[in-house]
Amino acid sequence: MDDVLQNIMDHAVAVAREAGQVVREALCDEKQRDVMTKSSTVDLVTQTDQRVEHLIIQSVKKKFPTHRFIGEESVAAGEACVLTDDPTWIIDPIDGTTNFVHSFPFVAVSIGFSVDKKIQFGVEGKGAFCNGEPLQVSDQEDVRRSIIATEFGSNRETETVEKIFSSLRNILNIPVHGVRGAGTAAVNMCLVASGCVEAYYEVGVHVWDVAAGSVIVEEAGGVLMDVEGGPVDLMSRRIVAANNGTVAHIVKEIDAFSPTRDDAPPTQ
Ligand SMILES: Nc1ncnc2c1ncn2[C@@H]1O[C@H](CO)[C@@H](O)[C@H]1OP(=O)(O)O
Ligand SMILES: [Mg+2]
Numbered sequence: 001m002d003d004v005l006q007n008i009m010d011h012a013v014a015v016a017r018e019a020g021q022v023v024r025e026a027l028c029d030e031k032q033r034d035v036m037t038k039s040s041t042v043d044l045v046t047q048t049d050q051r052v053e054h055l056i057i058q059s060v061k062k063k064f065p066t067h068r069f070i071g072e073e074s075v076a077a078g079e080a081c082v083l084t085d086d087p088t089w090i091i092d093p094i095d096g097t098t099n100f101v102h103s104f105p106f107v108a109v110s111i112g113f114s115v116d117k118k119i120q121f122g123v124e125g126k127g128a129f130c131n132g133e134p135l136q137v138s139d140q141e142d143v144r145r146s147i148i149a150t151e152f153g154s155n156r157e158t159e160t161v162e163k164i165f166s167s168l169r170n171i172l173n174i175p176v177h178g179v180r181g182a183g184t185a186a187v188n189m190c191l192v193a194s195g196c197v198e199a200y201y202e203v204g205v206h207v208w209d210v211a212a213g214s215v216i217v218e219e220a221g222g223v224l225m226d227v228e229g230g231p232v233d234l235m236s237r238r239i240v241a242a243n244n245g246t247v248a249h250i251v252k253e254i255d256a257f258s259p260t261r262d263d264a265p266p267t268q
């Protein structure tokens with residue numbers, strides 16, 4: 001990794017740790033978990049989400065004034081969600097806000113960095129690490145001995161819920177050892193990277209949920225795919241992240257659908 005990229009990554013790690021500390025403290029303070037809603041009654045946000053995103057963006061801007069940002073709460077406030085070739089930080093200040101407001105203790109600060117529309121950190125074969133320990137995906141080849149992670153998301157339209165349950169039924173019927181969901185896409189992807197679960201799939205995620213996790217999974221030896229097979233598109237809101245042995249089996253069982261893309265022009 002060249003010095004410039006290393007410098008950027010060091011800053012990302014430092015600011016992620018600082019943000020993580022703010023989130024950790026807020027988890028213990030009811031006032032900081034006061035809940036507001038966004039697109040629906042189950043799409044939640046708190047002042048802490050907004051404060052942490054602001055903290056990250058300001059800190060990066062000071063050091064790298066020309067860089068661009070895609071942040072979950074900035075997009076919610078009306079900013080465009082467009083990935084260009086420019087250096088871009090893709091930020092989810094709290095991935096797992098529903099967990100956060102309920103003190104269910106699985107949340108992530110997710111920070112990805114892209115150049116030329118490619119997520120950069122780690123792509124140069126440096127590996128993925130958790131507190132200094134290298135991560136490696138599971139070598140399980142038998143999907144019937146796997147744990148699969150997924151989420152129910154925040155869309156409660158009947159057709160969408162039907163699709164989600166149809167996929168879940170198919171996966172359970174393989175049969176797999178178990179199905180789990182941490183309540184955050186970023187943590188689910190890190191569980192794939194750590195080898196604790198063989199695969200994670202979801203339709204309805206956003207680019208800020210999966211940007212950082214995608215490179216962590218690949219660097220840990222895993223693969224990314226679209227839910228109907230073929231290459232993943234981080235703006236498509238569809239993702240499968242898996243070890244090599246199970247990915248093809250999982251893709252076969254998913255009842256796919258296509259939510260509005262993250263980079264779709266806003267409807268007036
Ligand atoms: N009610 C809900 N249940 C689960 N995930 C939700 C949700 N509402 C929004 N999400 C978001 O959808 C992602 C994929 O499931 C989660 O990582 C989470 O990111 P968030 O906490 O950053 O909003
Ligand atoms: Mg999120």
Ligand SMILES: [Mg+2]
Nearest residue numbers: 072092094095
């Ligand atoms: Mg979030």
